[in-house]
Amino acid sequence: MTEFQPSDWLDRFRMSQETFLYLCEKLRPRLARQDTSFRLALPVEKRVAVALWRLASNVEYRTISSLFGVGKSTVCRCVRDMCHAIVSLLSATYLRSPSEQELDESARLFRSHWGFPHCVAAMTTLHTAIITPSDNASDYVNPAGWLSVLSQVAVSGQGLFWDVCASFPGGTDPADILQNSSLWASAAEGGLSPVPPPVFLGEPRRYVLLGAACYPLRTWLMTAYPEEKGRRPGDAALTEQQRLFNRRLSGALRAPDETLLRLRARWQCLSKRNDCGLDVVPTMILACCILHNMCESHGDAFKEAWQAEVAEAESPQPKNKELLSSSLDQRGAEEVRLLFSDYFEQRNT
Structure with missing residues (x-):
């Protein structure tokens, strides 16, 4: 050395x-x-x-x-x-809750880099391959059919992890993880938005997070309009406005995907099958996320060759099942999603 x-x-x-x-x-x-x-x-x-x-x-x-x-x-x-x-x-x-300045900067970056306004973070999942556990092995089978530990992450516009839950069997429903997490409680209470809320479309409105279709729609969590395969019988086809919203949301969800790719490329214990015991793997995942934030914050160089190596070698991340229904009241959330849909339509004409 x-x-x-x-x-x-x-x-x-x-x-x-x-x-x-x-x-x-x-x-x-x-x-x-x-x-x-x-x-x-x-x-x-x-x-x-x-x-x-x-x-x-x-x-x-x-x-x-x-x-x-x-x-x-x-x-x-x-x-x-x-x-x-x-x-x-x-x-x-x-790995902590963001300051008001960090929230505002993240919202600026989501708007300028990813084309989605008034958003401070995007959520996704990470499956880390493991060896066969001695107990309850079937619980760890993920939607792609291999054994994994499932992590829920919230990623900022800066490409940093703001929240990580890293100790769940690969077969766990991501919506269940979210609804039992501290992030859910904090976001529902306005903890991811300044006080008073910033102005958007002429009124003070809390910042939102973005999530894949496996998560429930909330006033603070925007998810896509269900595509045809996820719609109930009798539902009308998606309008062009709704399709435009889904495209903008899908584009912004590349932000956490790219951050996870950088994480796995830098720390390849997360991109290959991890042979550590299940008592160590969740702590290792958390440690790698913290190290990622530290290296990014310190401005350490990142080699694109690492990313290319991981992209070629690893198995694709499983696609989580779409949440087809929710017992939660989504009326207020539908109104917020419609506001964003109107916003995108106005700027697309």
């Missing part, structure tokens, strides 16, 4: 040397160990290097063991300890 060039740091650890050393200092309170009369403790820098190598490459523990001259069990401990330390010590800085 003393001979590494800047490109070497990026290739091996997916971050600059400066960010690596910053990370070591932040994690030192949890990762530092005392020397004993029997052996010298591994330096924090080596513990972090071992764990990052694993997260970045997903190579086998025995390969990293030989590379760093430590035991296989030591590699396992380094990965586990660092992931827990990241979640414990860095969540408050890099």
